[in-house]
Amino acid sequence: MTKLIVCNWKMNLGGADATDFLPALNFKSHYNTARLVICPPYTTLALVHDFIKHQNLRCQLGAQDCSAAAKGAYTGDISAGMLKQLGCGYVILGHSERRLHHAESNRLVKEKATQALAQGLTPIICIGESEADYKAGKTIAILENQLKGSVPNGNVIIAYEPIWAIGTGKTPTLEEIDAVHKNIASILEKMGHNDTPILYGGSVNPDNLNQVLPLPHVGGVLIGGASIKPESMNAILQEVAL
Ligand code: PGA
Secondary structure: OOEEEEEEOOOOOOHHHHHHHHHHOOOOOOOOOEEEEEEOOHHHHHHHHHHHHHOOOOOEEEEOOOOOOOOOOOOOOOOHHHHHHOOOOEEEEOOHHHHHHOOOOHHHHHHHHHHHHHOOOEEEEEEOOOHHHHHOOOHHHHHHHHHHHHOOOOOOEEEEOOHHHOOOOOOOOHHHHHHHHHHHHHHHHHOOOOOOOEEEEOOOOHHHHHHHOOOOOOOEEEEOHHHOOHHHHHHHHHHHHO
16 A cells, blocks of 8 residues: 655745755655655745656645635635645644644634635644543544544545654554554544545654554654654655665
């Protein structure tokens, strides 16, 4: 199965930094086991789009959020249609940093995902439990609630990102990751979503990538910190090209 490698630059690599960063990456002419998606901040989308096009790279473009509205008086917001026009194929929605810092509810995430689908973008909907919920054994219940609340009908991708694993260097065990993904798949099936790719995110790096990626229920990875440093990103590109 081809697996998806989604790079979430977060609020890093604006114009000039991205201009330095992109040529330092050793993109491959083909990836045996993976498809690559880069999600830069809004202001770098056009730059990355042009780079991919001119270098003829096997890589797709995604954004990190979009508005729930199609257009209108929403100062500061960016619509899914605008992202589509910029060449995006994907949009990350409901990342825990947005749920936390922008108080995004499941309902809002679902509205955004519905809007993204209407504009022809594939939403990558993030779900994940806190460390307290993980320790209390509530992971599946939390994820089920997030899935039921934030996933609309249509073809979506789910990213399972334990909040306590993001940017911390801590990860669940491989057995835990695969078991949680299996549970997510069965919840999704009951909701009428079959064969939904389920990505794992949270402290993925070149060292653990080749352990996480082959897990049977893992459809790919969402990578933050390791995707914005040339050394680790090049190691990741090398690994998925093998
Ligand atoms: P990380 O971030 O790889 O730096 O843990 C992942 C994410 O937040 O998407």
